[in-house]
Amino acid sequence: MSDTTATQTPPMGALLARWLPRAEALLIPLAALLCGLAVFSLFLLTLGKSPIDFYALIYKAGFSTAFSWQNTLSRVAPLLFAGLCVALPARLGLVVIGGEGAIVLGGLAAAVLGLAVVGAPPVIGFVVMAAGAALMGGLWIGAVGWLRFKRGVNETIASLLMAYIAIALMNHLVEGLFRDPQSLNKPSTAPLPEALRVGDMPIGIDVHWGFAFGVLACVISWVLMDRTTIGFAARIAGDNVRAAQVQGLPVGKLIIGFTALGGACAGLAGFFEVSAIHGSANGSLISGYGYTGILVAFLARHNPLAIIPVATLLAGFEASSGLIQRRMDLPDATILVMEGIVFVVLLLSETLYGRLAIFNPTFWEKKA
């Protein structure tokens, strides 16, 4: 059977083999997103609300004017970093869902280190804070990778449980050791001096530098995954760990390295949250960006470049939450319901890969 097909290889075969997988990776998540939104529309209808009004409000609040874009883009940065915390380990076949923990501890580390270097030149202050946050996040998620490699502990569960530990640890420390006595209602670390607050980019709207660094991190991650031999080795190990071992590839180093790198990204998200938004570490750090990042990474098929538009879209959803609450009299959590439904549909769509005839080269060859 195989010899007959090989002899009549059509010239478009190579082209199809190359582009169909990419079309598949783009169209299936897109269709899943639309299906998820359709199912969510049914949910709205049962509440007696108009889905059309709802989506129109999302557009209005998230994407219509300079002000709404500002609203959206200021929320993109943590989603970019949190998405990378899922996408980087995913290259090794690991599903890490505890980015929230690394964000929280990264933010705390940044706040504490910032206070420790008050008076130093801001450049040094920023570097120390960012490096500390990245290191903290990297250690936290890297530990998940280490447990996975050394002890075979399931990384999904370990990372989730460690996120709870991280949150408890942060609460404990800001209510105790690092508490600013001035913070009465909301236990916080002491506020960072103005010099150590990350400012807005000079682009006319108020969007802080975290956005630019998040985009940069995505681009660097893409280069690492797609253009370097390290990323190639990671793909081999992620696809078939036995083949990687037979090739003598350092599977353990790759696993720990990529999880640590993902954790470092999440730690940076914490740094930008503290330094650009909150000004100190407190309970506001536990905002769920780490969990939304999971949805971002899955919708982006763990492609770091695709994370940028997907994170922007979801940031827009989250930015519209307030307006939807006021105008449609829907609770704040409605957006979370929508994200949840989209995520479930997205996970269901995973079963479609390789099963749809239109993404199979032979389908097109027969037509030609």
Added chain:
Amino acid sequence: MSHEPALSTGAIGVEAVSMTKRFGDFTALDEVTLNVRPGTFHALLGENGAGKSTLVKCIMGFYHATEGGLLVDGHEAFVRDPVDAQKLGLGMVYQHFTLVPALTGAENLLISRADAPGVINWRAENARLEAFLDKMPFRVPLDRPTSRLAAGEKQKLEILKQLYLGSRFLILDEPTSVLTPAEADEVLGHVRALCEAGEISVLMITHKFREVTQFADDVSVLRRGKLTGSGPVSDLSHDDMAQMMMGHQPERKEINRTQTKGDTVLSLRGARASDRSGLKSIDIEALDVAAGEILGIAGVSGNGQTELMEMLTGQRRLLGGEIRVKDQPYGASRAEATALKVRYLPEEPLQNACASRMSVAENLAFRLFDHGADGRPKLWKNTRQILDNAKARIAEFNVKTTSPHSPIAALSGGNVQRAVLARELTGDVDLLIVANPCFGLDFAAVAAIRGRILEARNKGVAVLLISEDLDEILELSDRIVVMSEGRIAFETAAATADTAEIGTYMAGHA
């Protein structure tokens, strides 16, 4: 509910009448008529892709024939699905085991029943199973997880399962591919006895002429979907059958063995590791492979060959002793493998040597992507080089693929093996470690792969060949050792090897 583990109430005959099966434009089966008389052992021969599987799948109801019909026990039967087939008394034993490894034999038998009870009264069921086994010509321990049974025992259990389910017509799909010759003879002997006793009729797919001559009454041969011959085995010689299978006398080109045996390349001394169960140990006291020789390691599946391979690939930690390559300690890291020019061809290459979601080109690049020609590590991946390498290897090793960008999983087994061989044999190679390289491949692919391995040997590569196929070991090796219970039990030169003697050591009886 009283399920009598019905001993079949006698063999039934099955006849495929002018059966045709088309998939789109492709005719997999072209008016094939085949008659298995009640109580006979019928062999079905043919190369891979000849239509054997399609035929039995049509009989079992996995496929529905496009044209033609089926007679079961003299009556026309329409088999909608495998459940239907079972009701008619048709059963099938697959090439790969379908037992649940974690369950015991008894549990496996019980859950295979369509009417398996919701609550199991084990005392009663065990008594029934015992009564059932008493009527059988052979026994298998039913009290332990099937993962702990040897391959031969598993295959016997598969056959018992069919009898337990009341099958009166049995299809065996290459039942001996995972067995030793002795195990194969035993299992087939039992099957033969059941036929002679008039309990079952058998249709066996096989590649092995020896089994046909020894056990079958009749034989039918398929080639490219057509029946090319059929008749009593006693009327046909091996040459006749080969003629029907191949359409022409297959070329048997003996590759010259050049005498190039050189220095020792691989040597193991007192190398110990625990086995997969963790209960026993693998202990290789001394094993050497020299340049320009093929050392064949024969042995029954599950006697430590897999573990030995894992020790050599660095997947299994040594508890003692050492592995040296060219007199340097060898831990199978990438740097060591690259510097000492060690290459691997693990068994089931798609599972053990390929990344199935990556492309053919990428899979072909595993040996070269991370270092330059000078051996220095590289940071940037060179897509151009990966593609050029792929095109060259695909042409050189005749890998049939739509495009270098196709996922490697889309290739046929033979082509996956060719691709892996292309990757591992390109460049300077001093040591090649191979495990079951031809398992499940068709005639042409087997010849090509064995040719490449011999060619490497003649170029001075030291080859360690671990194989469960004794014919393959005998054909390729210069020296043969037998592995039994994790140890080297026997060594002989291939030229003077006595198959019977090897067999006794394989069976652990020496």
